[in-house]
Amino acid sequence: MPEGDTIARTANVLRAALVDRRITDARAQAQPGMRRVPDLSRLIGCTVTSVESRGKHLLIGFDGDLTLRTHLRRTGSWHRYAPGERWHRPARAASVVLETTSAVAVAFSTPVVELLTPGEMRRSMALGSLGPDLLAAEFDADEAVSRLAALDGEELGNALLDQRAVAGIGNVYKSEVPFVERLNPWSPVADFTEEQLHGALVTARRLLQANTRGGARVTAGRRGRGQGLYVYGRAARPCRRCGTLIRSGRQGSLARLTFWCPRCQKR
Numbered sequence: 001m002p003e004g005d006t007i008a009r010t011a012n013v014l015r016a017a018l019v020d021r022r023i024t025d026a027r028a029q030a031q032p033g034m035r036r037v038p039d040l041s042r043l044i045g046c047t048v049t050s051v052e053s054r055g056k057h058l059l060i061g062f063d064g065d066l067t068l069r070t071h072l073r074r075t076g077s078w079h080r081y082a083p084g085e086r087w088h089r090p091a092r093a094a095s096v097v098l099e100t101t102s103a104v105a106v107a108f109s110t111p112v113v114e115l116l117t118p119g120e121m122r123r124s125m126a127l128g129s130l131g132p133d134l135l136a137a138e139f140d141a142d143e144a145v146s147r148l149a150a151l152d153g154e155e156l157g158n159a160l161l162d163q164r165a166v167a168g169i170g171n172v173y174k175s176e177v178p179f180v181e182r183l184n185p186w187s188p189v190a191d192f193t194e195e196q197l198h199g200a201l202v203t204a205r206r207l208l209q210a211n212t213r214g215g216a217r218v219t220a221g222r223r224g225r226g227q228g229l230y231v232y233g234r235a236a237r238p239c240r241r242c243g244t245l246i247r248s249g250r251q252g253s254l255a256r257l258t259f260w261c262p263r264c265q266k267r
């Protein structure tokens with residue numbers, strides 16, 4: 001599942017390609033998991049006014065006050081092409097195609113595509129229930145800490161993934177952040193002080209921000225291939241701090257893999 005930093009990078013690329021451009025063609029196509037195929041023909045002739053990430057949602061704004069909301073879930077990705085350039089994925093996998101005279105933006109295998117009016121934006125459950133966005137210019141850490149703390153019986157690894165508490169953390173950071181902060185991802189949130197939760201969010205924001213710029217994702221401060229992360233994807237390999245073998249286990253109702261060092265992150 002893409003992390004908030006991936007969506008922020010995508011927003012940067014699409015913003016440069018689309019903002020202030022007029023849409024010459026727009027279409028959506030059914031994909032697995034898509035509940036309803038929106039009619040995007042209303043966007044033809046509109047000008048793109050904004051592209052922003054909010055948590056893991058990508059919002060493209062148009063004059064005339066329409067907003068295209070996409071959520072990539074686990075399968076989706078946005079690509080930018082020049083007109084006439086060959087796509088890297090088959091056309092049948094395109095969920096959305098937006099064309100201008102200078103660029104073609106394609107969302108592939110993206111199950112969530114909605115065209116929203118301002119009223120629908122305000123009423124959107126998906127957006128309205130989001131916790132503070134770790135990548136927003138102004139991050140409300142106190143609000144995020146209290147939302148996290150309210151999930152007191154939930155294991156930390158699951159709570160960090162709950163976008164209603166705090167928006168932007170995916171599978172990689174829900175393992176990396178507890179490692180950096182020496183917190184056990186299997187302990188319930190109630191076991192941690194507000195200070196510890198606050199520390200985890202400050203670290204999450206710092207790592208996400210550092211990784212919006214491009215290149216391979218790095219949390220461990222080393223840029224070499226396979227060197228970037230502390231624990232994610234490193235099961236049975238030695239901890240970069242203490243040499244103990246990293247463990248992995250499936251966590252939560254969706255059985256997402258969590259990685260941790262049993263010595264550095266004692267319960």
Ligand SMILES: [Zn+2]
Binds near residue numbers: 240262263264
């Ligand atoms: Zn360790």
